[in-house]
Amino acid sequence: MAQIGFHASHEQFAPSRLLTLCRSAQEAGFAAIKCSDHFHPWSERQGQSGFSWAWLGAAMQACDLPFGSIAAPGYRTHPAVLAQAAATLAEMFPGRFWLALGSGEAINEAMTGLPWPDKPERNARLAECAQIIRALFDGEEVTHRGRVTVIGAKLYSRPDARMPLYAAAVSKETAAKVATWTDGLLTVGGKVENVAPVLRAFRDNGGAGKPVHIQHALSWAPDRATALAEAMHQWRHAVLGGEAMWDLRRPADFDTASDAASEAALMDRLPISEDLGRHTADIAALAALDATVHLHCVGRNQEAFIDAFGAHVLPDLF
Numbered sequence: 001m002a003q004i005g006f007h008a009s010h011e012q013f014a015p016s017r018l019l020t021l022c023r024s025a026q027e028a029g030f031a032a033i034k035c036s037d038h039f040h041p042w043s044e045r046q047g048q049s050g051f052s053w054a055w056l057g058a059a060m061q062a063c064d065l066p067f068g069s070i071a072a073p074g075y076r077t078h079p080a081v082l083a084q085a086a087a088t089l090a091e092m093f094p095g096r097f098w099l100a101l102g103s104g105e106a107i108n109e110a111m112t113g114l115p116w117p118d119k120p121e122r123n124a125r126l127a128e129c130a131q132i133i134r135a136l137f138d139g140e141e142v143t144h145r146g147r148v149t150v151i152g153a154k155l156y157s158r159p160d161a162r163m164p165l166y167a168a169a170v171s172k173e174t175a176a177k178v179a180t181w182t183d184g185l186l187t188v189g190g191k192v193e194n195v196a197p198v199l200r201a202f203r204d205n206g207g208a209g210k211p212v213h214i215q216h217a218l219s220w221a222p223d224r225a226t227a228l229a230e231a232m233h234q235w236r237h238a239v240l241g242g243e244a245m246w247d248l249r250r251p252a253d254f255d256t257a258s259d260a261a262s263e264a265a266l267m268d269r270l271p272i273s274e275d276l277g278r279h280t281a282d283i284a285a286l287a288a289l290d291a292t293v294h295l296h297c298v299g300r301n302q303e304a305f306i307d308a309f310g311a312h313v314l315p316d317l318f
Contacts, residue, residue, distance in 0.1 A: 022063050
């Protein structure tokens with residue numbers, strides 16, 4: 001069944017505040033929590049970037065909801081270490097954790113000094129790492145020499161039930177490629193006419209019947225001017241296209257690249273409105289694709305967002 005989750009944005013808020021926000025989201029009626037495994041924020045203005053793996057253990061103890069996270073193995077985090085971290089959470093909190101794997105962004109992975117390859121090579125490394133992680137989840141002893149190297153690795157602390165391993169995809173092409181090996185899909189939200197083809201490509205190429213999660217960014221405030229100002233301050237990098245999101249290396253680079261972004265350009269990329277009815281309709285359209293939709297209000301007004309959506313949006317969705 002489709003559910004509505006809360007996205008915990010490590011780039012924007014201190015880990016301690018995110019714990020409080022997740023508890024508030026649970027009390028308001030959100031049904032799940034999702035976060036990302038990032039090293040840097042997207043902008044110097046955001047100013048945070050906690051270590052998600054330390055935070056997840058505390059958050060899952062503080063809240064009773066299912067949690068999910070996305071990580072990019074093979075660069076900053078070796079796939080065997082990532083598998084160990086995920087398996088530990090899944091053992092402590094049975095049936096409540098899923099992990100999605102993505103091909104990564106330079107801003108979060110390139111600080112290791114490894115070469116940052118083009119997208120086809122990153123996809124190949126992702127598939128290789130996914131094979132390693134799945135074998136470790138299954139209790140196998142893994143030795144692998146390829147794009148990454150693993151020698152005699154075995155997980156001794158694992159959950160009783162196999163935890164799901166999802167793939168992240170933004171394009172139709174990537175969604176189709178990962179559909180055969182993944183247990184589910186994580187993708188981005190936005191206009192339903194842009195999201196639906198990605199889900200169709202996934203389901204038509206081996207993903208039929210598998211869970212789908214959508215991270216849907218939006219900006220809401222009680223008045224339109226504040227909603228727009230918050231989006232421009234915190235999330236204007238959303239206007240960037242092409243390979244910029246994957247290849248820029250520092251928060252300052254994102255700030256420079258998006259500094260001249262217009263309000264109109266951002267409004268074309270992100271639903272920005274004070275109208276709760278408009279947001280409800282957008283979310284309902286995404287949920288109708290048979291997906292769990294994790295809401296990310298990009299402004300700093302998280303408490304007001306949780307209260308307003310808990311009282312006026314979630315009850316109208318189901």
